Amino acid sequence: MHISPLTGICASSLGVALLLIVYAFVRGSKGLRSYIVTRVLLTLPMVLILVSVIFFVMRVIPGDPVTSELGPRGTPQAKERMREQLGLNDPIMVQYVKYLGRVVRLDLGTSLVQGNRPIVDELSERLPATLELVVPAMVVAVGFGVLSGTFAADRRKRPSDYGLRLFSITVYSMPIFWLGLILQVIFGVGLGIMPVAGRIDAIVNTTLDRYTNLLVVDSIITGNWAALGSSLHHLVLPVLTLGLALTGVFVRISRINVIESLVEDYILAARARGIRERVVVYRHALLNALIPIVTLIGLQFSVLLAGAVLTETTFSWPGMGLYLVERIGQRDYTAVQGVITVFAMSVAIISLLTDIIYAFLDPRVRY
Amino acid sequence: MTSTEQIPIEDIPQWQKDLDQAGFVRRFLLGRRWFGADWWFAVISGVLLIFVFSMAIFPGLYAPFDPRQEVGPGQLAPGQIPPTFVLVGESGGATELDDLIGEDVRIGIVIGSESAQVMREVAEQREEELKAEGQNVMLRPRPERYGTIEEALEGLSNGEVPAVIGLKDEIEPLLVSYPDLVIGEALSGNIQKPFLLGTNQIGQDVLSRVIWGTRIALLVSFSAALFSLFVGVPLGLIAGFWSGGLERVLTLVMDSLYSFPGLILAIAITSVLGPGIMNVIVAIAVLYVPTYYRIVRGQTLAVKEELYVEAAWSLGARPFAILTRYIFPNVIPSIVVIFSVNVADAILTEAGLSFIGLGLPPDTPDWGIDLASGQNYMRQAWWLITFPGLMVMFVTLGFSMLGESLSEILNPRLTEN
Amino acid sequence: MANNTLLNIENLSVEYKTRMGWVSAVDDVSMEIRQGEILGLVGESGCGKSTLGKALLRINPPSARISGHLWFHGEDLMTLDDEAMRQIRGQRISMIFQDPMTSLNPIQRMGDHLIETILTHEPEVGKEEARERAAALVDRLGISSNRLDDYPHQLSGGMRQRVMIGLALALNADLIVADEATTSLDVIVEAQFVELLKELRDEFNLTILLITHNIGLVAEISDRVAVMYAGRMAELSDARSVFKETLHPYTQGLLKAVPNIQIDDDEELYMMGGSPPDLVEPPMGCRYHPRCPKVMPVCAAEPSHFLESKPDHFVNCWLYEDIPAEYADKELSE
Numbered sequence A: 001m002h003i004s005p006l007t008g009i010c011a012s013s014l015g016v017a018l019l020l021i022v023y024a025f026v027r028g029s030k031g032l033r034s035y036i037v038t039r040v041l042l043t044l045p046m047v048l049i050l051v052s053v054i055f056f057v058m059r060v061i062p063g064d065p066v067t068s069e070l071g072p073r074g075t076p077q078a079k080e081r082m083r084e085q086l087g088l089n090d091p092i093m094v095q096y097v098k099y100l101g102r103v104v105r106l107d108l109g110t111s112l113v114q115g116n117r118p119i120v121d122e123l124s125e126r127l128p129a130t131l132e133l134v135v136p137a138m139v140v141a142v143g144f145g146v147l148s149g150t151f152a153a154d155r156r157k158r159p160s161d162y163g164l165r166l167f168s169i170t171v172y173s174m175p176i177f178w179l180g181l182i183l184q185v186i187f188g189v190g191l192g193i194m195p196v197a198g199r200i201d202a203i204v205n206t207t208l209d210r211y212t213n214l215l216v217v218d219s220i221i222t223g224n225w226a227a228l229g230s231s232l233h234h235l236v237l238p239v240l241t242l243g244l245a246l247t248g249v250f251v252r253i254s255r256i257n258v259i260e261s262l263v264e265d266y267i268l269a270a271r272a273r274g275i276r277e278r279v280v281v282y283r284h285a286l287l288n289a290l291i292p293i294v295t296l297i298g299l300q301f302s303v304l305l306a307g308a309v310l311t312e313t314t315f316s317w318p319g320m321g322l323y324l325v326e327r328i329g330q331r332d333y334t335a336v337q338g339v340i341t342v343f344a345m346s347v348a349i350i351s352l353l354t355d356i357i358y359a360f361l362d363p364r365v366r367y
Numbered sequence B: 001m002t003s004t005e006q007i008p009i010e011d012i013p014q015w016q017k018d019l020d021q022a023g024f025v026r027r028f029l030l031g032r033r034w035f036g037a038d039w040w041f042a043v044i045s046g047v048l049l050i051f052v053f054s055m056a057i058f059p060g061l062y063a064p065f066d067p068r069q070e071v072g073p074g075q076l077a078p079g080q081i082p083p084t085f086v087l088v089g090e091s092g093g094a095t096e097l098d099d100l101i102g103e104d105v106r107i108g109i110v111i112g113s114e115s116a117q118v119m120r121e122v123a124e125q126r127e128e129e130l131k132a133e134g135q136n137v138m139l140r141p142r143p144e145r146y147g148t149i150e151e152a153l154e155g156l157s158n159g160e161v162p163a164v165i166g167l168k169d170e171i172e173p174l175l176v177s178y179p180d181l182v183i184g185e186a187l188s189g190n191i192q193k194p195f196l197l198g199t200n201q202i203g204q205d206v207l208s209r210v211i212w213g214t215r216i217a218l219l220v221s222f223s224a225a226l227f228s229l230f231v232g233v234p235l236g237l238i239a240g241f242w243s244g245g246l247e248r249v250l251t252l253v254m255d256s257l258y259s260f261p262g263l264i265l266a267i268a269i270t271s272v273l274g275p276g277i278m279n280v281i282v283a284i285a286v287l288y289v290p291t292y293y294r295i296v297r298g299q300t301l302a303v304k305e306e307l308y309v310e311a312a313w314s315l316g317a318r319p320f321a322i323l324t325r326y327i328f329p330n331v332i333p334s335i336v337v338i339f340s341v342n343v344a345d346a347i348l349t350e351a352g353l354s355f356i357g358l359g360l361p362p363d364t365p366d367w368g369i370d371l372a373s374g375q376n377y378m379r380q381a382w383w384l385i386t387f388p389g390l391m392v393m394f395v396t397l398g399f400s401m402l403g404e405s406l407s408e409i410l411n412p413r414l415t416e417n
Numbered sequence C: 001m002a003n004n005t006l007l008n009i010e011n012l013s014v015e016y017k018t019r020m021g022w023v024s025a026v027d028d029v030s031m032e033i034r035q036g037e038i039l040g041l042v043g044e045s046g047c048g049k050s051t052l053g054k055a056l057l058r059i060n061p062p063s064a065r066i067s068g069h070l071w072f073h074g075e076d077l078m079t080l081d082d083e084a085m086r087q088i089r090g091q092r093i094s095m096i097f098q099d100p101m102t103s104l105n106p107i108q109r110m111g112d113h114l115i116e117t118i119l120t121h122e123p124e125v126g127k128e129e130a131r132e133r134a135a136a137l138v139d140r141l142g143i144s145s146n147r148l149d150d151y152p153h154q155l156s157g158g159m160r161q162r163v164m165i166g167l168a169l170a171l172n173a174d175l176i177v178a179d180e181a182t183t184s185l186d187v188i189v190e191a192q193f194v195e196l197l198k199e200l201r202d203e204f205n206l207t208i209l210l211i212t213h214n215i216g217l218v219a220e221i222s223d224r225v226a227v228m229y230a231g232r233m234a235e236l237s238d239a240r241s242v243f244k245e246t247l248h249p250y251t252q253g254l255l256k257a258v259p260n261i262q263i264d265d266d267e268e269l270y271m272m273g274g275s276p277p278d279l280v281e282p283p284m285g286c287r288y289h290p291r292c293p294k295v296m297p298v299c300a301a302e303p304s305h306f307l308e309s310k311p312d313h314f315v316n317c318w319l320y321e322d323i324p325a326e327y328a329d330k331e332l333s334e
């Protein structure tokens, strides 16, 4: 039986999410349980709303997908055929219901340009690339951002605090694609030590057997060390770009929340008990601040996705973002709608997960 | 004795009383002492922004050239002087373009150099001039191609061509071996000053484009942020004030929109709307409505519970009066902060959209567009991607620094101790 | 009384840097805290009681500037480095705060608070042993030890305050600073709490600096009472003397302002005129002089000194001090 990578990755990440939820459900108190149930139920309208917004944005606002796809020169017959094919002649509500029905079955339609390939198949090649970029970037940004934000909070109003804040606003103000371009000019063109495009060297690529399409994972399980080196090498600049851009936000978030928890009474009380300063700041204050930080980081997931689109464009990284941009250029309307739908669903799932983690972390939550 | 009387709590801190007495200017200056570096952040970014605004309003005053005009040779590095092309002729022969009027005149050039283009342009220009003076003449020299400049000069001294066009710096040292040749008219000499930030691939002045880009960026980001302010704030006030079923649905929609990646939504909208400045503004404005809505609604909910609002209710104040007189003033500080952060974000989003190739017409002097086209010349011309990006960064930085320091100054939760 | 001083405070001053200038929250305070006593510290809100209490552990916020000496077991705490001072905190001197809800880490279990404190100061103790000690301690304080795994929000207010005491007692500290430790409790719980404090004092030979607004409480359990006004010490003596043979005009006003349950209905409660001074620019001379009914010319010009005017009864007022000649003349001429 053939399982496409997208299905595999979706299934496994949904599985992990499900496991987490079930774990929280079993371990948690009664209040937490009912909260989880409500929250899961609330996710459905959220997905519905996002998907509907996408549908109506793509369909109702002026501009006609057929005209924009065939261009003004398309013959009336060709246009008519296309309308028929896309189901655009049905009343809008019928189209809407049909669309929802297909989304539920994870059927995103077929591409208009790539020989009618199913969008799901195309995305199954692209999603792993995006994951491979986004996950390490998130790790870099969270690790560095939260720690230095805490550090800045601890030194509030001292030079290192102002320095870190200036740093965070500066990277936050950089257009992420520009940051990528500058890194390319310095390390790729100037020093010539970093590749500026793609996921792996073309030659090495031919030697790599693909299972998951996560190149790092594939090269490890097949023991192809050349491929591992090459794919890691290609990862450095994109991950640095995306990670750095997010770091700015995380420094801010962590700093403010740690400052807020540092003025709490229990911090003074812990100091009065002679608890070590490091423990006071990084355990008592940071752990308390982590609760809001987790939520805020969950909200930054959308910034991460937007950043991924630009990073992929800059580095010709064949992920979902580049796919979106390419297909807009080729006027592949179904593909655009499909990929945005996938973005929307991942946003909803992540937001569900962060809320549940939040509730689980905070012993006070009693809904 | 079992009494537990407590001594009354001190009411308003002294500094606040003093503050109420200080005048506006004094308060502003005092801020420097109270808020330390945050005050400086705010003031510096304020000054920076005033400069940026003046640039957006009067780009012509700052920009040396028209941003769309091709004013120099392509890909000239910053500070590099444009090369001078000269006409070389035999002494006593042709030393000016006007000497070469006629049909089928041939001029020696080096293959692959820019001389041919220079020749064509200058000749056309001169012909126009002469036509304007009333002389209807033919000035259409044809290029005679040589492999090197030495070969061309050789050909000239052999009489194969009446003149040669080449780079002044290359020709001068060679003239020692051709005593009968002289350097004549300089042909590309209208601009001998270097371009401060260089020129782009088609010879437009980078500095001028960067300056004119300010106008587009601020126009788009301000209109978008204002637009979402005027939609989001009233909605948030109303939703916070009158809770109900409609408000819950609205909140759910806004929360969903808020969680969705802004740039991707903007991409979706512009890809359907098509290019055009209005479409970009609308697409970006949609993104920020939820931000205002959420914050304003939350604060309205909180202020509604305050004692003085309840007191106003009990005194029979009308809902509209309560909204405008008690609740709205309380949300103003947040609105100011969100606005400046949104403008910053809108600049980035707009740049991102044009970088992807959505949004504005390709010839617009816009930072994102310039960055996208500069990416193709990254290897030869670093300045094409450096300066527009720096500009985005500075302007965004101005707005986010203003927002950040304002929120630090206005946020009572962060006031120390 | 035998001079068994535990902590000798010498010329202690604390100032806070604020937007309007330096706030002189504690000004040139000298006094001793004796082994085994309960010393009540009272005064109007904002007079610097908490600042003084915190200064004993040197945990004032970074904006504070402290000077003076704190002699404790032959050492000046002011000269200790941060690490040495940290070891004193919790182990030798500990503090109980006003609000037990916010003074406990909301995401740390009750037992972990205790275990963390024990392990920080006595790293050689094993985790198991620390847990046993914590259990024994809360047991002694009247909380069932199977609640060690509860989070603070699961405990009642009285229980939380007991946990706070437990934290202060965990390492047999010599001196406990209790800053308004009973303010947030209701009257009945407060009475139990006070009873517990007394018992513990006898059992562990504790010394307690009891900071409070509650004069009744002070009268009930304190051995000695210190009265503060606007950052300065006004009066200090054993409880009986302070309440029955009150010397300082401020203490007299303060005591008159305390409502008495037996008071006749038609007797008006005394209201002290004026309000506490702004500590950024405190009044010259005696800080109480703008409100003092017995003010003299010298009071506005020179600060009086904190002197032992009767045996073991200290007071800070020109009424009990020799007035310098130039002001004495003035008074005569008036």
Ligand SMILES: Nc1ncnc2c1ncn2[C@@H]1O[C@H](COP(=O)(O)OP(=O)(O)OP(=O)(O)O)[C@@H](O)[C@H]1O
Pocket (backbone or CB within 6 Å): B417, C016, C017, C018, C023, C024, C025, C043, C044, C045, C046, C047, C048, C049, C050, C051, C052, C061, C063, C279
């Ligand atoms: N961190 C600080 N920064 C600036 N000023 C402060 C700070 N803490 C206290 N103060 C000021 O110092 C003075 C003494 O404050 P303190 O908290 O010691 O008074 P208190 O006697 O404990 O009052 P209360 O009875 O209300 O607890 C007050 O005027 C207060 O405004």
Ligand code: SF4
Pocket (backbone or CB within 6 Å): C248, C249, C250, C286, C287, C288, C289, C290, C292, C293, C294, C295, C296, C299, C304, C316, C317, C318, C319
């Ligand atoms: S010194 Fe003077 S002003 Fe101060 S308390 Fe004594 S009598 Fe009153």
Ligand SMILES: [Mg+2]
Pocket (backbone or CB within 6 Å): C049, C050, C051, C179
């Ligand atoms: Mg206090």
